[in-house]
Amino acid sequence: MRPSPRRALQALDRFNAAHPWDHNAHYHRWMLRQLPRRFGSALDVGSGTGDLARLLATRADHVLGIDSDPAITSRARALTPEPARISFTVMDARTDLPAGPFEVITCVAALHHLPFTETLHAFRSRLAPGGTLVVVGLYRPATFTDHALGAIAAPLNAAAGWFKNRSRRAPRPASTTARTRPADMPFTEITREARTALPGTHLRRRLFWRYTLTWRRP
Template sequence: MKILSPRVLRALERFNATYPWDHNAHYHRWILRQLPRRFPRALDVGSGSGDLARLLAGRAASVQAVDSDPAISAQARKLTPDALPVTFTVADAIAEFPVGPYDAITCVATIHHLPFTEALTRFRRHLAPRGTLIVVGLCRAQTPVDYLLGVIAMPANAATGWLKNKGRPSPRPVSMTARTRSADMTFDDIVREARNVLPGARLRRRLFWRYTLVWRRP
């Protein structure tokens, strides 16, 4: 479904590249609000440069951060003070899943790179009793609600980027040729599969082309 003309979309892309901001980090504080003030162990799957792992270290006695990219994991180690209880590991999140149990497992903008049902099954298996799983993911737009949220997000995205950059163009604009892998599953697919694996999971569509999943193990 085409909402805007290619010309308008290109103009928005140029604006967003000039005033970039991190859509995933936007949800980090929300993630923390879903978790207890203190807990023993956390696992962050797809940890990237370690921003969320460092925030989790303010709550957890130890944080295991896993990413398949050696370069970004090396960067994460450099950015992380030695005093923080965070361990960064380069590993495949499925084939080399770190053995739990964990009191919190987080996965932000990563699960669409993994076999969805298998990933959720592993998360469930390694989550401690009364532990919390939180996923912030991407889905493929399909329904009118999806497209409506996309339309609403466009001006909100531009305004947020302008405000976060204080109206100043970024000295290093984001390349418009860079693209992450697109999500294959629709939100309805995700809800159906997730609730088969995680009965009672709470899922919501969110702004900025994201959805959230929260599940607490009994």
């Protein structure tokens, strides 16, 4: 007897839980490719334990990582060797952001926790002329294309989890940030709002239930 689709999905969920991996870190190297080889100051919003901030510091004069979770921020400091051109600060981006200006602003898996349009305007005001904004975000699947990408991503997610954990006796924890809530904006709405707030922005759906946004301030 062939397994039902529901049982197959449950089995896939159990496999994924046993072989976790970091979907956000998967895009870190791609983010670096969108940035200049060298730049002055960078702001990483929702910095978690600092993985991306430490990568940015290989190119930046200084990186400021902000996160609303004091425990995760403390962990980021502990994981960052000295001397380092990085500082981490507890700050709630829903109500406040550093004044800037910054030559680079990054935000990974945090924008859906924030007021979307207002936050994009805040990023714009803190980005230096010629600076670059790079976002990896989550969206709510709503269209056929969204669901088709999700269907493609499901087996690839399992394969990536197996590949990344195959040489470890125990699976590596997947999350390096606070637990995220599901996104509530569909990609079409994200695209419309972003192009209004940041004319000329480039957005693209990605695998593993993510989208990317890049914008360079004139």
